[in-house]
Structures are given as structure tokens and as C-alpha cells.
Amino acid sequence: MTTTTTTVPGRPEAPPRLHDRIRRAGRRRLSRSVADAGFYTTAAALTVLFLGPLLWSAWASVSGPRATGGAGGIGTNNYERLIDYGAGLERYVWNTSVVTGLTVIGTLVVSVLGGYALARFSFPGKNLLFIGALAILMVPHPTILVPLYTMLNFVGMQNSLVSVALVLVMFQLPFGLFMMRNAFAGLPKELEEAALLDGCSNLGALRRILLRAVTPAMVTVGMFAFLAAWNEFLTPLIFLTDGRNFTLPVALVSLRSGELGTIDLGALQAGIVVTAIPCLLMFVLLQRHYVRGFTAGSVRG
Amino acid sequence: MASSTVAAARVGPASRGPARRARREARSGLLFALPAILFVVILFVVPLVLAAWMSLNDWPLIGSPAFNAPDNYVAISENRLFVSSIWFTVRYTVVVTVIYLVLALALALLVQNSRPGVGFFRTAFLLPAAVGLASSALLFYALYNNEYGPLGDLLRAVGLVEGNADFLSTPEAAFRSTVAMVTWRFAGFFMIIMLTGLQAIPVEVYEAARMDGASWWQTLRRITLPLLKPTILLVLVLSVTGSLLAFEPFYILTQGGPSNSTVTMVIAMFREAFTLFNLGSAAAIAMVLLVALVAINVAQLYLLRDKDTK
Numbered sequence: 001m002t003t004t005t006t007t008v009p010g011r012p013e014a015p016p017r018l019h020d021r022i023r024r025a026g027r028r029r030l031s032r033s034v035a036d037a038g039f040y041t042t043a044a045a046l047t048v049l050f051l052g053p054l055l056w057s058a059w060a061s062v063s064g065p066r067a068t069g070g071a072g073g074i075g076t077n078n079y080e081r082l083i084d085y086g087a088g089l090e091r092y093v094w095n096t097s098v099v100t101g102l103t104v105i106g107t108l109v110v111s112v113l114g115g116y117a118l119a120r121f122s123f124p125g126k127n128l129l130f131i132g133a134l135a136i137l138m139v140p141h142p143t144i145l146v147p148l149y150t151m152l153n154f155v156g157m158q159n160s161l162v163s164v165a166l167v168l169v170m171f172q173l174p175f176g177l178f179m180m181r182n183a184f185a186g187l188p189k190e191l192e193e194a195a196l197l198d199g200c201s202n203l204g205a206l207r208r209i210l211l212r213a214v215t216p217a218m219v220t221v222g223m224f225a226f227l228a229a230w231n232e233f234l235t236p237l238i239f240l241t242d243g244r245n246f247t248l249p250v251a252l253v254s255l256r257s258g259e260l261g262t263i264d265l266g267a268l269q270a271g272i273v274v275t276a277i278p279c280l281l282m283f284v285l286l287q288r289h290y291v292r293g294f295t296a297g298s299v300r301g
Numbered sequence: 302m303a304s305s306t307v308a309a310a311r312v313g314p315a316s317r318g319p320a321r322r323a324r325r326e327a328r329s330g331l332l333f334a335l336p337a338i339l340f341v342v343i344l345f346v347v348p349l350v351l352a353a354w355m356s357l358n359d360w361p362l363i364g365s366p367a368f369n370a371p372d373n374y375v376a377i378s379e380n381r382l383f384v385s386s387i388w389f390t391v392r393y394t395v396v397v398t399v400i401y402l403v404l405a406l407a408l409a410l411l412v413q414n415s416r417p418g419v420g421f422f423r424t425a426f427l428l429p430a431a432v433g434l435a436s437s438a439l440l441f442y443a444l445y446n447n448e449y450g451p452l453g454d455l456l457r458a459v460g461l462v463e464g465n466a467d468f469l470s471t472p473e474a475a476f477r478s479t480v481a482m483v484t485w486r487f488a489g490f491f492m493i494i495m496l497t498g499l500q501a502i503p504v505e506v507y508e509a510a511r512m513d514g515a516s517w518w519q520t521l522r523r524i525t526l527p528l529l530k531p532t533i534l535l536v537l538v539l540s541v542t543g544s545l546l547a548f549e550p551f552y553i554l555t556q557g558g559p560s561n562s563t564v565t566m567v568i569a570m571f572r573e574a575f576t577l578f579n580l581g582s583a584a585a586i587a588m589v590l591l592v593a594l595v596a597i598n599v600a601q602l603y604l605l606r607d608k609d610t611k
């Protein structure tokens with residue numbers, strides 16, 4: 001384009017230009033390989049920084065005198081002490097799984113039903129519900145946790161894993177409702193109209209037809225709920241008073257502060273590995289669904 | 302079969318009048334929304350009102366509350382731990398937000414083009430975000446332990462420190478060590494947000510810039526940054542909100558020390574409630590946090606809207 005406009009007809013400019021272009025292309029190829037080398041060096045150095053602590057933790061959990069009992073190589077002593085720590089590792093894993101399972105299921109049920117209602121029905125208080133849910137984002141969690149603690153004490157639901165899960169579902173609602181509302185709104189109306197004509201109820205259409213179409217959004221919502229619940233610290237710290245009910249993060253912090261005996265950094269490393277592995281696995285397998293959470297968010301922004 | 306005829310019979314009369322159909326729709330909609338409404342009202346609206354009411358009362362952990370407004374607010378304004386925690390938290394928020402913005406953008410620019418292996422690097426940078434904040438703090442607590450962790454030896458070998466490295470024993474070192482930990486934990490998370498923003502910029506814009514002979518720096522300043530503004534503001538809002546409410550990093554890594562030099566506002570609130578059992582004052586701190594955060598978020602959203610209309 002630029003060549004045709006700048007070339008004055010009648011002047012033989014093509015040969016030097018061609019020559020020039022070849023030289024420039026060569027220079028560009030050279031600079032590209034320099035840039036490539038720069039990219040891979042920088043990225044590799046950053047990878048060491050980001051993965052280093054994780055790899056060290058995994059290594060530290062199986063090496064050193066506390067892990068091997070004095071022998072060289074690697075050993076599982078740290079994990080064995082972790083299993084016996086406090087109320088027992090399996091107890092903490094169970095508690096965390098209960099909280100996480102209930103939070104994921106609760107978030108999905110409430111978000112799918114609510115998102116369907118927000119996308120497809122007009123009902124009184126619809127906008128109020130949407131604003132109310134988004135307001136949860138604006139309010140600091142600690143602001144609600146103190147009165148919630150009082151309320152749960154009042155109704156005798158303190159120190160309960162179910163209470164923790166209920167509160168975590170509430171914290172997940174803004175994201176869940178927003179994602180599911182957008183997912184349902186993106187579906188063609190004909191899909192459920194056909195089902196309704198076939199005699200399905202609204203709930204039947206939702207269950208038989210629409211759920212399959214919004215599964216990707218549900219995976220994203222479920223994954224965010226899982227990561228948040230599995231790793232949540234402040235809510236169980238405030239609500240759970242009995243050590244037998246602690247979730248993994250709370251149990252690990254009390255292990256670190258030596259509340260139940262001496263501080264055992266070896267067992268702590270083992271605990272960090274046990275806590276992190278489900279999340280890391282989920283991340284590596286479902287990373288694309290995690291990223292979708294942000295793409296949906298940036299549509300709004 | 303039987304159920305479908307029943308459903309058809311039900312659809313029949315309802316579709317007769319538009320008013321009836323609207324009423325039916327409203328009822329179905331409310332029914333579907335009911336769980337969400339219950340959650341928002343019982344676990345969010347009611348506690349929020351209760352927090353406001355508690356902040357006006359002397360509210361011990363055990364025993365009956367007594368109205369004492371505005372004593373709690375006077376008390377927290379004279380509470381030196383809380384007042385100094387405000388400045389500490391604001392300073393922390395400014396420092397980490399600047400780091401997040403610069404680092405996340407740099408990382409996103411580094412891995413935005415597809416080339417062999419780039420997916421691996423993206424995952425590697427993002428992976429710390431999968432580890433819980435509490436676990437990350439514990440992991441770095443062990444890393445910073447000179448007898449147990451390798452970091453002190455590593456820094457000495459490189460020649461950055463002499464003698465024993467000092468990670469958590471002075472206020473300044475504790476602050477820096479915590480900033481390093483949260484940077485490790487959140488840089489990849491914010492990188493992904495920046496990356497989705499970068500990928501929303503049409504390729505044609507960059508091609509046009511290259512045709513015009515724009516340099517890398519000019520492209521960044523004149524094209525990438527202006528078009529990325531909504532994403533940058535999203536990162537800003539998330540970082541400011543999250544950092545003003547920081548709890549785990551300091552509660553676990555520094556335990557607020559040494560000598561209460563790293564107490565954040567939420568840690569001050571937590572101690573007021575669950576160490577001193579003074580729930581009224583804790584609720585007052587919670588209300589102050591709420592008002593401050595809403596004000597800051599509204600200001601940032603206003604900033605965002607202003608940029609959009611321009």
C-alpha cells in the first residue's frame with residue numbers, strides 16, 4: 001500500500017528497495033531470535049521463582065532428619081506424624097471435605113435456580129435481588145462475620161461445619177448468580193420453548209435440557225466455590241471453637257503455633273502438601289474453566 | 302405419559318389471559334429465586350443491620366447487650382492499636398497494589414503471544430494462586446525460618462545478606478517479607494486478568510501501529526495502556542479491596558508482630574472481638590471498614606465510568 005503511493009512513476013526504484021527489504025528481513029530474523037532467547041531466559045527464571053517454593057515444600061516434606069528419622073534419602077516420617085496430629089489428619093480432611101462439598105453443592109443449586117430466574121422470568125424484587133447479591137461483593141467479609149457469629153450462637157448453630165458452608169455459599173453468590181444468569185441468558189429461548197411445548201414443566205425443562213447447555217458455566221462456578229471453600233481460613237477460624245471440627249487450614253495454623261505440643265515444621269510441610277494437592281490438580285486439569293471466570297467478568301468491566 | 306397430560310392441562314387455562322400468565326411467571330420466578338433470596342436476606346442483609354445495631358451497643362460475648370452509642374466509636378478512635386493499623390494497612394495497600402499492577406502487566410505482556418511452551422509458563426506463573434492464602438503464608442513462614450528454610454542460605458550465597466538473614470524480626474523486614482509472599486501468591490492471578498484484557502484488544506490495532514512504524518514503547522503507551530484501562534481498573538479495585546481487608550498474610554506470617562507493628566485493620570477487629578470479647582467495638586470497626594470500602598469502591602467505579610464515556 002505505502003509503496004504504491006510513494007513510488008513516483010518513471011523512476012526505477014525497485015532494485016534498491018528489494019535489496020533493502022531482504023537486508024531488513026534478515027535483521028528482523030536476527031532480532032527475533034534474540035527476542036526469543038530473551039523470552040525463554042526471562043520466563044524460565046520467573047518459573048523458578050514461582051514454582052521454587054512449591055517444589056521446595058514438596059521436597060522438604062520428605063527429606064531431612066525429621067522426615068527420614070536420621071537416615072539419608074527420603075522418608076515419610078513427617079506424614080506419619082501429621083496423620084497422628086491433633087484429632088488426626090483424616091478428621092481434618094473429612095471436615096474440610098464436608099465444608100467444601102456442601103459449599104460447592106449449595107452454591108451450584110442456589111446459583112443455577114437463581115440465575116435461571118434472573119435470566120428468564122420477571123418477578124417482583126428481581127432487581128433488588130441482583131443488587132443485593134452484588135452488594136455482597138462490596139461489603140467486607142469480616143463486617144458480616146461478627147454479627148453472623150452472634151446470630152449463630154443465638155440459634156445454637158455455632159461450631160458447626162454446616163454453618164461455615166452456609167456462610168461460604170453466601171460469599172460465592174455474587175459470582176455464581178452473575179455467571180449463571182449470563183449463561184442462561186446466552187441460550188436461545190427456543191430450547192426451552194420446545195421442551196415446554198412437549199409438556200415439560202419449567203423445572204423439567206431446566207433439568208432435562210438447559211442444565212446440559214450451561215454445564216461449562218457450572219464447572220467454573222463449582223471450581224471457584226471449591227477453591228474458596230477448601231482454602232477459607234477466617235470463617236472457620238471464627239465459627240469453629242472445637243479442635244475436632246477444624247478444617248485443614250485452621251488445623252495447620254494451630255500446628256504452626258504449637259497449640260497442641262511443639263512446633264513441628266516437618267509435619268507442617270506435609271500438611272501444606274496435603275492441602276495444596278487437590279487444588280493444584282484441579283487447576284492443572286481445569287485451568288481453562290478458571291480463566292473463563294475472568295473472561296465473563298471482563299465483559300462486564 | 303400421565304405427567305405430560307397433567308402439565309398440558311395446566312398450561313391450557315393459564316395461557317388464556319396475559320395477566321394470568323404474567324402472574325404465573327412471577328410466581329415461578331419467585332420460586333426459582335427463593336433460595337437465593339433467603340441466602341441474601343438471612344445471611345447478608347440481617348447480619349448487616351445487626352452489625353450496625355451492635356456497633357451502638359455494649360455487646361459482650363456472654364451477657365446481655367446495653368445501648369451505649371456512641372461509646373464504641375469514641376473508643377475505637379482512641380484505640381491506638383486500631384488507629385495505627387489504619388496507616389499500616391493503607392501503606393501496605395499502596396505498596397502491593399503498585400507491585401501487582403506493574404508485575405501483572407509485565408507478566409501478561411511476556412506471555413501474551415503464542416509460541417512454543419508459552420502455555421507452560423502461564424500455568425507456572427498462575428499455579429501459586431491455586432494454593433490457599435493460609436497455606437502460602439505457612440509455606441513462607443517455613444521458608445523464612447533460618448534453621449529450617451533454605452532462603453537465608455541462598456541469599457547469603459548470592460551475597461545479598463551477611464550473617465543471618467533477617468526475615469521477620471524487625472518491623473521493616475516483616476513488612477517486606479509479607480509483601481514478597483503475597484506477590485508470589487497473587488502475581489499470576491492478576492496476570493490472568495490482564496491477559497484476558499490484552500486478548501480483547503483487536504489484532505488490527507497493533508498491525509496498524511506497526512505499519513505506522515510505532516516503536517514497542519509507543520505501542521505500549523499509546524495503544525495497549527489506554528485500551529487496557531477497564532482491565533487495569535478491575536485489577537485496581539480487586540487489589541485495593543483485598544489488601545485493605547488483609548488478614549491471613551499478617552495473622553499467620555508475622556502474627557501482627559514484631560511488637561504489633563504489622564497489625565492490619567481486620568486483625569485489630571479480630572482481636573477486639575475474639576481476644577477482648579468486645580463485640581460492640583468490633584462491630585464499630587466493621588462499620589468503619591464498610592463505609593471506607595464502599596466509598597473507595599464508588600470512587601473507583603466512578604473513575605471507570607468516566608473513562609468509558611470519554
